[in-house]
Amino acid sequence: MYRYDAYDKAMLTDRSNEFRHQVARRLAGEITEDQFKPLRLMNGLYLQLHAYMLRVAIPYGTLSTRQLRRLAWVAKTYDKGYGHFTTRTNLQLHWIKLRDAPDVMDALAEVDLHAIQTSGNCIRNVTADPYAGATADEVDDPRVWAEVIRQWSTFHPEFSYLPRKFKIAVTASAKDRTAARSYDIGLQLRRGRDGALGFEVMVGGGQGRSPFLAKTVRESLPAGWLLSYLEAIIRVYNRHGRRDNIHKARIKILVNSLGVEEFTRQVEAEWAKIDSATSDLPDTELARIRGAFHPNTFQTLPPVSHAFEAALADPDFARFARRNVHPHKIPGYAIVDVSLKAPGQTPGDCSSEQMEAIADLADQYSFGEVRVNYTQNLVLPHVKLDDLPALHAALKAVDLASANIDLITDIIACPGLDYCSLANARAIPVAQAIAQRFADPERAEAIGELKVKISGCINACGHHHLGNIGILGVDKKGEEFYQISLGGSGDNDATLAEILGPAVHFSKVPDAVETLVDTYLSQRQGGERFLDTLRRTGLTPFKEALYADAD
Amino acid sequence: MPTLISIEGDKAVAADDVFAFVADEDPIPASGDIIVTLARFQSEGDGLLAAGRRVGVRLQPSEDVEALAYDLPRIALIELAFPKFRDGRPYSAARLLRERLSYGGQVRAVGDVLREQAQFMLRCGFDAFIPSDGSGPEEWKAATRRYRHVYQRGADHRPPIYAERAGAASPVKEEFEHGL
Numbered sequence: 001m002y003r004y005d006a007y008d009k010a011m012l013t014d015r016s017n018e019f020r021h022q023v024a025r026r027l028a029g030e031i032t033e034d035q036f037k038p039l040r041l042m043n044g045l046y047l048q049l050h051a052y053m054l055r056v057a058i059p060y061g062t063l064s065t066r067q068l069r070r071l072a073w074v075a076k077t078y079d080k081g082y083g084h085f086t087t088r089t090n091l092q093l094h095w096i097k098l099r100d101a102p103d104v105m106d107a108l109a110e111v112d113l114h115a116i117q118t119s120g121n122c123i124r125n126v127t128a129d130p131y132a133g134a135t136a137d138e139v140d141d142p143r144v145w146a147e148v149i150r151q152w153s154t155f156h157p158e159f160s161y162l163p164r165k166f167k168i169a170v171t172a173s174a175k176d177r178t179a180a181r182s183y184d185i186g187l188q189l190r191r192g193r194d195g196a197l198g199f200e201v202m203v204g205g206g207q208g209r210s211p212f213l214a215k216t217v218r219e220s221l222p223a224g225w226l227l228s229y230l231e232a233i234i235r236v237y238n239r240h241g242r243r244d245n246i247h248k249a250r251i252k253i254l255v256n257s258l259g260v261e262e263f264t265r266q267v268e269a270e271w272a273k274i275d276s277a278t279s280d281l282p283d284t285e286l287a288r289i290r291g292a293f294h295p296n297t298f299q300t301l302p303p304v305s306h307a308f309e310a311a312l313a314d315p316d317f318a319r320f321a322r323r324n325v326h327p328h329k330i331p332g333y334a335i336v337d338v339s340l341k342a343p344g345q346t347p348g349d350c351s352s353e354q355m356e357a358i359a360d361l362a363d364q365y366s367f368g369e370v371r372v373n374y375t376q377n378l379v380l381p382h383v384k385l386d387d388l389p390a391l392h393a394a395l396k397a398v399d400l401a402s403a404n405i406d407l408i409t410d411i412i413a414c415p416g417l418d419y420c421s422l423a424n425a426r427a428i429p430v431a432q433a434i435a436q437r438f439a440d441p442e443r444a445e446a447i448g449e450l451k452v453k454i455s456g457c458i459n460a461c462g463h464h465h466l467g468n469i470g471i472l473g474v475d476k477k478g479e480e481f482y483q484i485s486l487g488g489s490g491d492n493d494a495t496l497a498e499i500l501g502p503a504v505h506f507s508k509v510p511d512a513v514e515t516l517v518d519t520y521l522s523q524r525q526g527g528e529r530f531l532d533t534l535r536r537t538g539l540t541p542f543k544e545a546l547y548a549d550a551d
Numbered sequence: 552m553p554t555l556i557s558i559e560g561d562k563a564v565a566a567d568d569v570f571a572f573v574a575d576e577d578p579i580p581a582s583g584d585i586i587v588t589l590a591r592f593q594s595e596g597d598g599l600l601a602a603g604r605r606v607g608v609r610l611q612p613s614e615d616v617e618a619l620a621y622d623l624p625r626i627a628l629i630e631l632a633f634p635k636f637r638d639g640r641p642y643s644a645a646r647l648l649r650e651r652l653s654y655g656g657q658v659r660a661v662g663d664v665l666r667e668q669a670q671f672m673l674r675c676g677f678d679a680f681i682p683s684d685g686s687g688p689e690e691w692k693a694a695t696r697r698y699r700h701v702y703q704r705g706a707d708h709r710p711p712i713y714a715e716r717a718g719a720a721s722p723v724k725e726e727f728e729h730g731l
Contacts, residue, residue: 152703160639
């Protein structure tokens with residue numbers, strides 16, 4: 001993975017020193033909470049319901065084991081011994097004390113971690129395909145481009161006070177694993193017929209109260225012009241995005257009020273005036289960044305592993321292999337998803353002990369690399385097939401071997417009213433109750449791919465608009481109710497979920513989900529997934545089943 | 552009276568503000584250098600300049616700098632107003648003035664102007680500030696020097712890290728002080 005040089009490290013040291021100075025001014029009473037708020041927010045420090053929450057950036061979801069161990073140590077030393085991986089592949093620590101925050105920043109900076117631009121109306125931490133550098137279907141390693149964007153966007157002088165937050169995702173695979181169309185800018189890298197790399201540039205996606213899928217403004221942008229083109233898009237947005245209403249300030253509103261043709265025309269006109277020689281990186285620097293990723297040296301292995309094949313006799317292992325193991329670009333290796341969704345667990349939570357265990361396993365089996373997936377799971381990207389049985393056994397020992405990737409128990413949920421000051425309702429207990437209901441792994445696998453996503457409020461951090469079953473918490477006269485939507489997808493066939501009908505009470509959510517699942521199973525034809533059946537039948541049978549039950 | 556801070560070379564100094572801002576509803580004073588709104592400059596600019604005084608223009612964030620493109624050589628200074636520090640439009644305006652329109656006069660930040668914005672403002676081409684947080688030249692100088700390096704080119708001609716990696720010297724690096 002990318003190794004920070006002295007310059008990259010100096011940026012983090014200087015940031016950490018600045019933050020220590022700002023906290024000292026606050027603790028000494030030299031500045032008020034109002035004045036301090038924008039400063040702490042720029043460092044990822046939020047004031048939540050019970051305490052400060054620190055959102056640590058994990059650039060494009062890539063962690064070294066040294067970094068993961070440091071996160072484990074920080075969680076143990078300054079928090080309650082666990083952290084929460086989010087849908088933006090960051091790690092949130094929910095119980096940080098203000099006076100400790102500067103020491104936490106220093107501890108993070110020592111291992112090239114930080115909380116820069118994890119909040120505020122700036123370009124946020126960039127996300128990329130969690131299987132980058134490992135999957136066979138990519139045309140290039142998207143992390144290189146994500147790192148290019150990370151450096152360019154860090155403390156960008158012109159774009160640090162945008163109308164609203166700004167999120168960018170990069171993928172270089174035919175199969176989108178980033179939900180790119182739900183981003184302010186989604187970048188899909190492809191090779192043209194001439195072999196050159198080009199980005200499909202999609203702009204104006206977003207969830208929240210007005211969900212939109214991003215629209216394509218460029219089919220194929222020559223990759224070397226990425227930064228000047230981003231500059232053009234974001235300058236148009238910075239100058240013309242709405243600032244009078246926080247709910248209409250995202251770029252999705254600008255794109256949709258202008259129309260994609262007019263928005264594109266403005267971007268192209270701005271781009272024509274930008275000098276590529278000063279705005280784009282020289283090829284030598286692109287090459288340096290690429291080289292700084294220090295590619296792993298893989299062994300030459302047979303594509304079939306006898307140890308792996310023999311272990312398939314164990315039904316638990318076989319299920320793990322079916323659900324959590326994916327093809328690697330190098331014969332004899334595999335990509336392994338580590339589910340943070342054991343039944344009863346808070347989706348995305350990981351204890352310090354588990355982080356340390358995963359770090360040990362990554363050192364032993366995966367070139368010391370760990371990835372964070374926006375689905376709130378972790379990934380060991382480079383595991384030998386021969387090692388899979390031992391890895392599975394070791395994961396089982398720390399309760400991290402749930403074989404449920406993309407199944408009904410692999411639920412995305414935001415922190416909800418258990419932590420978040422914006423929430424209207426809890427999300428975590430709903431996720432736990434659904435996961436308990438479908439805890440039988442055979443049953444979950446028989447149901448097949450079914451993505452359940454839960455948000456505790458309309459801000460949609462739990463991606464409910466993209467859920468095959470999307471669940472949104474609402475407050476009805478002090479009681480928690482949940483609005484159910486169907487048919488969302490964050491994949492290549494991205495769609496927004498549609499609301500099914502009246503919200504159901506907290507206690508009825510697992511029953512409602514079970515009714516929807518039973519309806520699907522009764523309607524399913526052949527190998528259809530839940531989403532396929534739903535798209536064929538439409539909402540009606542699901543609506544009838546759910547609300548007939550309610551009567 | 553609020554402090555005007557001006558950047559001279561690599562120093563931040565307190566400066567005398569000889570310009571008076573004249574609101575649209577107020578009469579133009581008989582003499583002296585003035586700053587007027589864009590609307591007033593567009594309707595009365597020629598006459599004001601003919602009177603042998605220096606004239607500056609204050610732009611609100613919603614007003615495009617391009618509106619002044621052909622007048623820039625005769626405008627002594629441009630004030631970019633920050634109604635709220637969170638309003639980031641003047642950063643784009645300043646960069647366009649410097650980099651696209653080659654404006655060489657003073658570009659001044661007024662309104663909700665805080666020391667925490669110093670580095671960003673300087674990097675976008677502002678060279679004068681009227682802070683609203685009581686900060687003075689010392690604080691501004693310190694605030695502009697907290698970072699030894701920058702990742703991207705701006706209007707301030709600091710070499711970005713990628714140029715430093717390739718051998719360019721950073722003007723800030725040599726005199727960087729860690730004490731904050």
